[in-house]
Amino acid sequence: xxxxxxxxxxxxxxxxxxxxxxxxxxxxxxxxxxxxxxxxxxxxxxxxxxxxxxxxxxxxxxxxxxxxxxxxxxxxxxxxxxxxxxxxxxxxxxxxxxxxxxxxxxxxxxxxxxxxxxxxxxxxxxxxxxxxxxxxxxxxxxxxxxxxxxxxxxxxxxxxxxxxxxxxxxxxxxxxxxxxxxxxxxxxxxxxxxxxxxxxxxxxxxxxxxxxxxxxxxxxxxxxxxxxxxxxxxxxxxxxxxxxxxxxxxxxxxxxxxxxxxxxxxxxxxxxxxxxxxxxxxxxxxxxxxxxxxxxxxxxxxxxxxxxxxxxxxxxxxxxxxxxxxxxxxxxxxxxxxxxxxxxxxxxxxxxxxxxxxxxxxxxxxxxxxxxxxxxxxxxxxxxxxxxxxxxxxxxxxxxxxxxxxxxxxxxxxxxxxxxxxxxxxxxxxxxxxxxxxxxxxxxxxxxxx
Amino acid sequence: xxxxxxxxxxxxxxxxxxxxxxxxxxxxxxxxxxxxxxxxxxxxxxxxxxxxxxxxxxxxxxxxxxxxxxxxxxxxxxxxxxxxxxxxxxxxxxxxxxxxxxxxxxxxxxxxxxxxxxxxxxxxxxxxxxxxxxxxxxxxxxxxxxxxxxxxxxxxxxxxxxxxxxxxxxxxxxxxxxxxxxxxxxxxxxxxxxxxxxxxxxxxxxxxxxxxxxxxxxxxxxxxxxxxxxxxxxxxxxxxxxxxxxxxxxxxxxxxxxxxxxxxxxxxxxxxxxxxxxxxxxxxxxxxxxxxxxxxxxxxxxxxxxxxxxxxxxxxxxxxxxxxxxxxxxxxxxxxxxxxxxxxxxxxxxxxxxxxxxxxxxxxxxxxxxxxxxxxxxxxxxxxxxxxxxxxxxxxxxxxxxxxxxxxxxxxxxxxxxxxxxxxxxxxxxxxxxxxxxxxxxxxxxxxxx
Numbered sequence: 001x002x003x004x005x006x007x008x009x010x011x012x013x014x015x016x017x018x019x020x021x022x023x024x025x026x027x028x029x030x031x032x033x034x035x036x037x038x039x040x041x042x043x044x045x046x047x048x049x050x051x052x053x054x055x056x057x058x059x060x061x062x063x064x065x066x067x068x069x070x071x072x073x074x075x076x077x078x079x080x081x082x083x084x085x086x087x088x089x090x091x092x093x094x095x096x097x098x099x100x101x102x103x104x105x106x107x108x109x110x111x112x113x114x115x116x117x118x119x120x121x122x123x124x125x126x127x128x129x130x131x132x133x134x135x136x137x138x139x140x141x142x143x144x145x146x147x148x149x150x151x152x153x154x155x156x157x158x159x160x161x162x163x164x165x166x167x168x169x170x171x172x173x174x175x176x177x178x179x180x181x182x183x184x185x186x187x188x189x190x191x192x193x194x195x196x197x198x199x200x201x202x203x204x205x206x207x208x209x210x211x212x213x214x215x216x217x218x219x220x221x222x223x224x225x226x227x228x229x230x231x232x233x234x235x236x237x238x239x240x241x242x243x244x245x246x247x248x249x250x251x252x253x254x255x256x257x258x259x260x261x262x263x264x265x266x267x268x269x270x271x272x273x274x275x276x277x278x279x280x281x282x283x284x285x286x287x288x289x290x291x292x293x294x295x296x297x298x299x300x301x302x303x304x305x306x307x308x309x310x311x312x313x314x315x316x317x318x319x320x321x322x323x324x325x326x327x328x329x330x331x332x333x334x335x336x337x338x339x340x341x342x343x344x345x346x347x348x349x350x351x352x353x354x355x356x357x358x359x360x361x362x363x364x365x366x367x368x369x370x371x372x373x374x375x376x377x378x379x380x381x382x383x384x385x386x387x388x389x390x391x392x393x394x395x396x397x398x399x400x401x402x403x404x405x406x407x408x409x410x411x412x413x414x415x416x417x418x419x420x421x422x423x424x425x426x427x428x429x430x431x432x433x434x435x436x437x438x439x440x441x442x443x444x445x446x447x448x449x450x
Numbered sequence: 451x452x453x454x455x456x457x458x459x460x461x462x463x464x465x466x467x468x469x470x471x472x473x474x475x476x477x478x479x480x481x482x483x484x485x486x487x488x489x490x491x492x493x494x495x496x497x498x499x500x501x502x503x504x505x506x507x508x509x510x511x512x513x514x515x516x517x518x519x520x521x522x523x524x525x526x527x528x529x530x531x532x533x534x535x536x537x538x539x540x541x542x543x544x545x546x547x548x549x550x551x552x553x554x555x556x557x558x559x560x561x562x563x564x565x566x567x568x569x570x571x572x573x574x575x576x577x578x579x580x581x582x583x584x585x586x587x588x589x590x591x592x593x594x595x596x597x598x599x600x601x602x603x604x605x606x607x608x609x610x611x612x613x614x615x616x617x618x619x620x621x622x623x624x625x626x627x628x629x630x631x632x633x634x635x636x637x638x639x640x641x642x643x644x645x646x647x648x649x650x651x652x653x654x655x656x657x658x659x660x661x662x663x664x665x666x667x668x669x670x671x672x673x674x675x676x677x678x679x680x681x682x683x684x685x686x687x688x689x690x691x692x693x694x695x696x697x698x699x700x701x702x703x704x705x706x707x708x709x710x711x712x713x714x715x716x717x718x719x720x721x722x723x724x725x726x727x728x729x730x731x732x733x734x735x736x737x738x739x740x741x742x743x744x745x746x747x748x749x750x751x752x753x754x755x756x757x758x759x760x761x762x763x764x765x766x767x768x769x770x771x772x773x774x775x776x777x778x779x780x781x782x783x784x785x786x787x788x789x790x791x792x793x794x795x796x797x798x799x800x801x802x803x804x805x806x807x808x809x810x811x812x813x814x815x816x817x818x819x820x821x822x823x824x825x826x827x828x829x830x831x832x833x834x835x836x837x838x839x840x841x842x843x844x845x846x847x848x849x850x851x852x853x854x855x856x857x858x859x860x861x862x863x864x865x866x867x868x869x870x871x872x873x874x875x876x877x878x879x880x881x882x883x884x885x886x887x888x889x890x891x892x893x894x895x896x897x898x899x900x
Contacts, residue, residue: 020753021753082750084750085652145755189757191757199719199720200720201719204840205768205770206770206839206841207735207839207840208718208735209839210735210770211734212724213724214742214743216744216746217673219670220669223667224667224671224674228671268650268653268662269649270662270663271663271797273795274662274663274793275661281661284661288660290655290659290660291667292655292664292759293664293749293760295666295750295751296666296746296751297746297751299743299746300745301764301766305641305768306744307639307641307744308745310744316751316755318655318755344724388656388657420651
């Protein structure tokens with residue numbers, strides 16, 4: 001197959017579709033319209049922006065002219081993370097730039113480039129008149145900011161999404177270069193803010209230091225009460241539903257090719273790996289829940305010195321969840337633990353922003369197996385089944401609401417710098433991904449709808 | 451004595467001598483010139499503005515015609531804090547306005563009004579030909595913005611300030627209305643930043659959570675390692691030089707009239723007072739060192755959600771010091787403790803911004819005792835000796851550089867709104883302050899220089 005022209009990808013990457021920042025709503029919409037145009041170009045019908053006040057548009061398109069054949073849902077997201085810190089980017093985040101075999105831009109790997117793999121594969125088969133399956137695209141613009149619109153839509157319009165056989169998702173990565181990978185498990189998430197209040201107003205540390213509660217120091221105490229230096233989450237009830245990986249999974253993970261020193265030194269640039277003692281790395285990353293502090297805000301942080309005892313402080317935090325932790329129950333545990341951890345003179349409160357349940361897919365599923373064969377074929381190596389430590393809420397949503405298995409074909413690479421400066425995509429994988437998805441779809445000729 | 455005319459005070463208060471804002475440098479200079487003129491009017495000689503590029507002027511004046519008598523240094527500052535938030539002022543900050551028995555204006559209590567008490571008292575005695583001591587005035591214009599000029603001058607011109615017996619400072623407050631107060635102790639300070647680094651760059655919590663060091667969570671651990679929920683500073687060696695208050699001080703502090711509930715509820719608005727268990731409030735505020743977090747910066751704190759594992763985090767912190775903690779030695783203890791508290795995978799570093807040593811004055815010092823007698827006489831109540839939890843760097847400077855005891859006569863009140871909107875001065879205290887300082891100076895007739 002001829003290599004794919006990069007024009008559409010460049011055009012998509014130039015739009016700063018940052019869904020979490022309200023001032024970029026116009027760009028998000030512009031990006032949705034470009035996706036709609038690409039879907040039309042791929043032969044899709046009924047293409048439309050699904051709109052709802054206060055939400056970013058979903059983009060829908062379908063092609064249903066393969067009677068008797070399976071119907072697949074193609075999912076991806078066109079929104080991206082904020083690019084800051086800007087000064088750490090080598091080239092500007094929204095000016096896609098090729099250096100070596102990589103294309104650098106915010107969103108190129110998460111998820112615009114991988115989404116385009118799906119669109120281009122379908123486009124090629126449609127253009128050739130050989131698309132062997134029915135197709136529905138549902139592309140969202142809120143994956144990086146909670147995804148409420150997709151959730152609401154899936155729940156409100158079961159008819160439009162009825163009769164599906166599997167979901168195909170390109171939003172994961174290969175375990176290693178040249179190692180085709182299908183992800184069969186994802187962590188869930190509980191994301192929110194911890195707010196701490198002390199006195200009515202900021203106070204002068206010379207006058208009140210020794211008697212006044214300090215909201216920032218109290219916040220530090222709450223954060224270390226939730227998780228200490230041993231990296232063990234100390235919330236009562238939090239681990240009750242955690243299901244350990246199977247012996248088979250542990251054995252397979254142990255055989256994955258992996259250079260832990262290179263991971264620590266080259267990829268992360270950390271002096272030591274951290275985590276719960278005695279638990280192997282992949283189990284910590286994929287099958288254990290975590291607690292992370294994403295940001296802290298409070299007091300005076302300008303140039304110079306101000307001797308304020310802050311009355312208020314806030315931390316953005318998240319918990320990653322693993323099967324079978326249920327977000328609702330976990331949120332209750334968190335609320336109680338945060339409230340209880342506030343030291344004397346302060347009040348602490350957990351304010352929920354969003355949740356996603358953890359999810360898992362049976363690697364013996366026939367669509368998963370067919371995708372694995374196509375990837376093995378194109379990459380010339382046996383496809384491995386891994387999990388991901390991240391959360392792709394749509395996978396849990398489709399599984400819970402539509403009983404739909406998700407086939408997560410990974411074409412990103414571990415050093416793509418997702419959510420970080422200098423996000424990039426290895427361009428040979430973009431081309432091979434299109435070939436692999438095309439072959440996978442072609443291999444479904446003999447599949448029947450359920 | 452006839453009441454003092456308020457004309458000079460009003461004129462001083464109309465000049466917005468905001469030292470920390472460069473655009474007010476002209477006003478600061480204008481104010482210095484008015485101080486010089488007032489000093490000349492009080493009979494001072496050799497009056498001059500001491501200038502230095504990039505600094506606000508010091509104002510100097512002297513009268514040295516009492517051979518054999520003591521020589522006193524009078525200190526005050528003519529610069530003021532910025533007045534914002536402006537919309538919270540009832541009358542404009544630089545239009546002095548009398549309401550009831552208070553005069554409202556920025557700087558009226560801190561420190562123009564109290565400084566004028568000293569000038570007017572000397573003026574009266576000089577006019578009457580009865581000034582019994584030698585006098586040097588050294589008035590600064592940078593007290594609210596670092597005070598470097600004064601420090602530099604005192605160190606560079608020891609000869610001009612030689613032969614002094616005591617410093618007289620009016621920049622503190624009465625413990626309560628009608629309770630004459632002399633401050634005999636101030637806490638010192640070590641102010642700086644704690645910087646924590648983890649991985650080379652920010653990482654995605656879905657991908658690396660469970661293996662990557664989190665700089666913000668590490669910072670929380672460092673802050674709680676320095677001081678835990680028991681409010682005890684855990685730095686090795688930190689308390690070695692702490693000298694407890696004398697039994698006499700403790701007993702006197704226990705007799706101070708004080709409504710702890712009103713302090714907690716009305717003044718601070720806190721649910722509980724905090725601090726080291728078993729140590730009385732005034733001892734915690736005046737005689738115990740503290741650790742406060744003034745600000746924390748790190749990670750993502752915008753609207754919405756970003757699942758970043760921050761690579762860097764920073765806290766602005768200070769330690770208040772008490773006699774006989776020596777800032778240099780304390781800084782070393784802090785540096786080591788911060789470095790040692792960094793959890794695995796992170797590095798933590800303390801970066802010093804500035805220090806001031808603690809200072810104390812022996813309440814049995816004859817000048818302090820003479821001032822106390824004069825204040826008792828004028829206010830009709832026994833003068834109390836308190837300390838302050840804040841830092842007045844000039845007191846430590848004069849003590850360390852010139853071995854000079856400071857007599858801190860307090861005429862401000864706790865609700866004068868220093869550094870806040872509606873700063874005010876209780877006018878009866880302005881008049882009584884002038885009488886008290888006059889009587890104090892008259893009582894020194896029998897004192898000899900050292």
